Amino acid sequence: MSLFSFIFPSKPFLTDAEQQKVTEAISAAEQKTSGEIRVYMESRCSYLDPVDRAKELFYELQMHQTELGNGVLLYLAIKDHQLAIYGGQGIHEKVGTDFWNKEVQLILSEFKAYHFVDGIVHVISDIGAALQTHFPFDKQDKNELSNDIVFGK
Numbered sequence: 001m002s003l004f005s006f007i008f009p010s011k012p013f014l015t016d017a018e019q020q021k022v023t024e025a026i027s028a029a030e031q032k033t034s035g036e037i038r039v040y041m042e043s044r045c046s047y048l049d050p051v052d053r054a055k056e057l058f059y060e061l062q063m064h065q066t067e068l069g070n071g072v073l074l075y076l077a078i079k080d081h082q083l084a085i086y087g088g089q090g091i092h093e094k095v096g097t098d099f100w101n102k103e104v105q106l107i108l109s110e111f112k113a114y115h116f117v118d119g120i121v122h123v124i125s126d127i128g129a130a131l132q133t134h135f136p137f138d139k140q141d142k143n144e145l146s147n148d149i150v151f152g153k
Contacts, residue, residue, distance in 0.1 A: 029128025042152030
């Protein structure tokens with residue numbers, strides 16, 4: 001950590017209120033599906049392709065262990081301006097690559113308009129709707145993974 005970190009502390013990407021808005025969006029989406037949605041944010045992507053990093057994190061976060069393969073990870077590398085959406089096998093087989101690409105383009109258009117939180121929430125809502133279509137909520141479903149945003153380095 002340098003001296004400049006103390007003089008000019010870095011501003012977090014999301015305020016506490018914005019983080020809460022994102023976690024509430026995840027909770028709302030998951031109330032209608034057995035699927036699981038996670039958001040992972042870090043400063044830099046250590047890979048050339050953010051999809052590779054998202055895939056690695058998907059397994060590190062044990063999202064592949066959802067019963068129906070219906071976990072979805074929204075990955076953001078803030079300083080590198082990279083993102084990816086990675087879905088488990090169950091949901092990917094249902095929606096296909098075109099759906100993920102459309103959602104990436106949607107969030108990028110929101111980000112270009114400086115609507116960062118709205119973009120994240122919008123994509124979470126869309127993913128939740130897709131999960132609801134293919135994996136509707138059942139009374140016996142349980143929340144398998146935390147809805148909190150995961151922050152990396």
